[in-house]
Amino acid sequence: MTAFRSPIVVIPARLGSTRLPDKPLADIHGEPMIVHVWRRAVEADVGPVLVACAEPAIADAVQAAGGRAVLTRPDHASGSDRIHEAVQRIDPDAAHDLVVNLQGDLPTVAPAVVRAVLPPFVEPAVDIATLVTPIADPAERDNPNVVKAVVAFPEEPGDVCPPTARALYFSRAAVPAGDGPHYHHIGLYAYRRAALARFVRLPPGLLERRERLEQLRALEAGMRIDAALVDTVPLGVDTPADLARARALLTPAKAGESA
Structure with missing residues (x-):
């Protein structure tokens, strides 16, 4: 349901x-x-x-x-x-x-x-949903341009597909400490309508300004963000080099294919 x-x-x-x-x-x-x-x-x-x-x-x-x-x-x-x-x-x-x-x-x-951003909303308490994927390259873990999500996924996800869990924090630093996976945050969000209306009325938060991460505004205000686990990071096009990569990936045949 x-x-x-x-x-x-x-x-x-x-x-x-x-x-x-x-x-x-x-x-x-x-x-x-x-x-x-x-x-x-x-x-x-x-x-x-x-x-x-x-x-x-x-x-x-x-x-x-x-x-x-x-x-x-x-x-x-x-x-x-x-x-x-x-x-x-x-x-x-x-x-x-x-x-x-x-x-x-x-x-x-x-x-x-x-x-994949929809399954977290099975839980009525979720205000905002987003996506994460495991970091495989150690260099990404320490790269401040790769935003990390602090999420504790269950070791046995059960029947939930994709696995979902509550996001506790987001940072440009390599958090959490200790052994275990780190997760790359993917900036795709979904909001309950009331949560979106509340979010845009909130003033920027202290941690948001410190980390330069807008989603921390919601966490500082007590809103709940859950994350779904996916297996890929979509290519974001920010530079001419990214655009060239997108053109190579989206050949005319591939451009019309669905995944």
């Missing part, structure tokens, strides 16, 4: 990237990157898919591909703020009680990975 009824996937997108200008519109085999992300979200079959745009050019690209887009204020501080404005505008009566926040720079994300 699920503790939600009607999810919606919202993809926040803006053109203001410094390392890769006009990133959502970057061409990948004849289509803008944002369209590839929208297709992966549609293939996940989680619910309706909406692109929350800061600029009309992004909306035009999505709509030309047959998708739905809504223009939002261009000055939002975060993707969470952008998706909140978008769902409030298109669904003011909260018919969609779960909002999946899929980043617009994940053109190779597997639809199964998008779906």
Whole structure:
């Protein structure tokens, strides 16, 4: 039995990237990157898919591909703020009680990975869900650009697929100490509608500012975040080199395949 009824996937997108200008519109085999992300979200079959745009050019690209887009204020501080404005505008009566926040720079994300963020909500107390994967490369454990999630997964997961557990903390440091696995946090979130509304009203937290991790704002406020375990990290496109990798992974044949 699920503790939600009607999810919606919202993809926040803006053109203001410094390392890769006009990133959502970057061409990948004849289509803008944002369209590839929208297709992966549609293939996940989680619910309706909406692109929350800061600029009309992004909306035009999505709509030309047959998708739905809504223009939002261009000055939002975060993707969470952008998706909140978008769902409030298109669904003011909260018919969609779960909002999946899929980043617009994940053109190779597997639809199964998008779906994996839903199982934590079987537990009614969960406010926010996210994803993690085990760190296999020791260099990633000590890399501050790889965010670590402190999660105690049961040794015998039982019938839950994927395994889920409560996230106790997130850090750029290699935590926890001692022997055992470390987990790479994947920045794909889902919010209960009420939790999203609460989250965007919260002021930035002390630990959030110290670690530069937005999710700590929720933990500092006592909100519950659970994580689902997946076996891959989607490629995030932040640089021209990342874009070249995405183009290599999404050959014209692969670009239309579902995972």
